[in-house]
Amino acid sequence: MMLTNDPVWSDEAQRREMSQAKASAGRVDLLVIGGGFCGLTGALQAARQGLGVRLVDAGRIGEGASGLNGGQVIPGLKYDPDWLLQHFGDKRGAAVVDFVSGTADAVFDLIEGEKLDVPRARSGWIQACHTEKALAAATARYKQWRGYSDQVEMLDATGIQSAIGAGNYLGGFHDRRAGVINPLSLTLELARLARENGVEIRENSRCASLSRRDGLWIARLADGAEIRAGKVLLAANAYSDTLFPGLAATLVPLHSLQIATAPIAEDVLRSILPAGQAVSDSRRILVYYRRAAGNRLILGGRGPMRLPRGPEAWAHLERALVRLFPSLRGVAIEKRWFGRVAVTLDHLPHVHEPEPGLVTMVGCQGRGVGLMTASGPRLVDYLLTSDPERLPLPLTPIAPIPFHRFRQVGVGATIAWYRMLDALER
Structure with missing residues (x-):
């Protein structure tokens, strides 16, 4: 079987062809590298402030994580x-809490x-707990967030079974601020909107190198074109590669795999997520799932460290699907796809300004749709004002992970160990 990595979102997303010409050379006010949520919202923000903006992406818009994720919008x-208050201090911590509390609102x-023509449902998100320890942690989360929002609640075992349709959870945290979208549709619609506001978008234009000369940033593309820019927003996240020294070594890249079922019969689907919430469970190697168009169910989770090579890479997700919903045994899996995610060791997003005039943000930790959509404009505001209060999180220095080349071996072993522990807790 040949893997095309075609997500189920492409069935209803409207892709508008963009120019395949070479990215033009010359000078711009802002160069954006990466056409995902962060890059597109940042480019739109700059263009609406009258800047000349060019955005380049190594592939087609939507082929990266922004078009391949699960479409869960979680604040x-x-x-x-x-x-967060303890870590960042009372004043900055309060600003961070306020910002992250509103990331779903931003979307x-x-x-x-x-x-925007984006299929969506603001149906909430459930963190489903499979052990007493996980339930206690979710209860602590609820007690903290209820001081900031009246849209959070705890579900007991009866409530969560009714909400999800699975009987193997003890309870859970329900955040009604959250919801689901078609992420590819959002990405493509943002690209359309950015172009209509004057952003020059060039697909299949990989940035091969980035340097600074005579007060300007010089981006050399793989096809030989050279772009000079006053400011740069590096918005490639897990796809940052080696554009800036040490940046890639601050991240552990992982693969997030997803499956989509064939359409499910109405009488079978009726009891599964009847209100349409997104769900993430509390296992060490979590799975997440939601409904999608056409009476389908989508389920995702962490995959192998290597690139998936065949359907067997998704087998653990198919087993999880049947474990959660035995009534779906025998339902065909119509699509399998994967994307790359970036994980930081401290599980926080990192904002860097390695040199004046260049800013980047990496490490979404599973909150990328809301976090990056809300962060793009903030990063551009900082580039234009140098006001650190405009940033989503405080700046941190680039700090490569020690022995980074061996880190994936350790992470792979940890994932295998955690998966075994999860199996014992069923």
Whole structure:
């Protein structure tokens, strides 16, 4: 079987062909490298402030993580308010909590305000707990977030079974600020909107090198074109490669794999996620799932460290699907796809300004749709004002992971160990 990596989102996303001509040389006010949520919203922000903006992407718009993810729009970070206040201090921590609390709002408000053609449902997100320890942690999360929002609640075992249709959870945290979208549609609609506002977008234009000369950034593309820019937003995240020294070595790249079922019979689907929430479970190697168009169910999770080579790479997800929903045994899997995600060791997004006039943000930790959509404009505002209060999170220095080349071996072993522990806790 040949793997085309075609996500189920492409069935309803409207792709508009973009110019395949070489990216023109010359000078621009802002060069954006990467056409995902962060790059596109940042480019749009700059263009609407009158800047000349050029965006280059190594592939087609939507072929990276922004078009391949699960479409779960979840506010917050891996850490909850008390930890963020302690880590960043009262003043900056309060600003971070306020920002991450509103990242789902940023997505849905943008779609509504710009009238973007993006299938969506603001149906909430459930963190489903399979052990007493996980339930206690979710309860602590709820107690912290209820001080900031009346849109959070705890579900008991009866409530979560009714909401999900799976009987193997003890309870869970329900955040009604969250929801689901077609992520490829959002990416393509943002590209359309950016172009309509004057952003020059060039696909299949990989940036091979980036340097600074005479007060300008010089980007040399793989086809030999050279772009000079006053400012640069490096918005490639897990696809940053080696554009800036040491940046790639701060990240552990992982593969996130997903499956989509064939259409499910109405009588079978009726009890599965009847209100359409997104779900992430509490296992060490979590799985996440949601409904999608055409009576399909989508389920995703971490894959092998190497590139998946055949359907067997998705077998653990197919087993999880049947474990959660035995009624789906025998339902065909119509699509399998994967994307690359970037993980930081401290599980926080990192914002870097390695040199004046260049800013980047990496490491979404599973919150990329909301986090990056909301962060793009903030990063551009910082580039234009140098006001650190405009940043989504404080700047940190680039700090490569020690022995980075061996890190993936260790992570691969840890994933295998965690998966075994998860199996014992069923």
